[in-house]
Amino acid sequence: MNYKKGADVLPARLLKEIQEYVEGSLVYIPKKSSRTGWGYVSGAREAIDRRNRKIVSLFEQGETIEALADRFHLGEDTIKKIVYGKKSI
Numbered sequence: 001m002n003y004k005k006g007a008d009v010l011p012a013r014l015l016k017e018i019q020e021y022v023e024g025s026l027v028y029i030p031k032k033s034s035r036t037g038w039g040y041v042s043g044a045r046e047a048i049d050r051r052n053r054k055i056v057s058l059f060e061q062g063e064t065i066e067a068l069a070d071r072f073h074l075g076e077d078t079i080k081k082i083v084y085g086k087k088s089i
Contacts, residue, residue: 001028052082059083 003026006015018027039045055068065083069076 055079055082 006018006027010018037045039048051072055072058068058071059065059079063071065076065079068074068079068083072079
């Protein structure tokens with residue numbers, strides 16, 4: 001991120017309009033390009049999704065929350081969020 005003076009990069013009309021809302025403040029203007037979500041480039045997101053599907057499957061087969069927490073080295077609250085909050089995996 002770099003800083004530029006509004007007067008140097010914006011048309012006068014647009015600068016005047018922006019000043020009506022945020023005069024004297026710093027304003028962040030995000031890039032137009034969309035970013036990829038966390039973990040999609042490295043594959044971490046897919047690995048976590050696979051793990052979560054496995055957890056849900058084992059839970060539906062009768063595995064207990066406590067056993068799943070031990071098996072996957074996660075907290076019981078995390079397991080509960082996965083099995084009760086993500087039925088659409």
